[in-house]
Amino acid sequence: MRTHEQPATDSDLADTLHARGQxxxxxxxxLYRALRELDRHATADELLRASAERLPNLSLPTVYATLELxxxxxxxxxxxxxAGPALWDPRVDPHQHFACRSCGRVIDLDVPARAGTAMAVARAAGHAPDSAQVVVVGLCRHCAGGPADV
Incomplete structure (x- = not known):
């Protein structure tokens, strides 16, 4: 079950977790605070490094298990x-992504994802899809030589 409202504080996150039996x-x-503070799509390794000072004994499997939860x-x-590692996005509202094939940056595109069409096509082919993502791949403005204020 997805919600479009993200917990803004540790207290909000604690309330959300408790309400869902966690x-x-x-x-x-x-870990959730680290993802919010990085203010970008992050890998599990990046989150491990970002949390290392506060959680020196944290392991990568624990980071993955927490992100999956x-x-x-x-x-x-x-x-x-x-082909890159999974990235984790703290933004759960409907939106698409642009991935730069040169610098690797992933940028949120503020247009509603058209996941419904992809889901319908998958269902019509006999599959049982859980979710769909739209990722546009190319060169970001910076790498393409355009304005850098992405």
Whole structure:
């Protein structure tokens, strides 16, 4: 179940976790805060590094398990971009992504994703889809030589 409202504070996240039958552990709170503070799509490795000072014994498998729980609860989105590692997006409202094939940056596009069409096509082919993502791939404005204020 996805919600479009993101917890803004640790207290909000704790309330959301408790309401869904989950514990609000310090690891969960710190990892979610790290993802919000990075203010971009991040890999699990980047989140591990960003949390290392506050959680020196945190392991990569724990980061993945926490992110997967957050995804199940609708708190984050996993963004798959070509052959690279999964990126985690704290923004769960409907939107698309642009992935730069030169610098690797992933940029939110503020247009509603047209996932319904892809889901309908998959269902018509006999599949049982859970979700759909739209990722546009090309050169970002910076790499293409355009205005850099993306």
């Amino acid at each position: 514990r609000a552990t310090s690891q969960r709170l710190i 957050f995804e199940e609860l609708g708190l984050v989105r996993r963004v798959a971009v070509e």
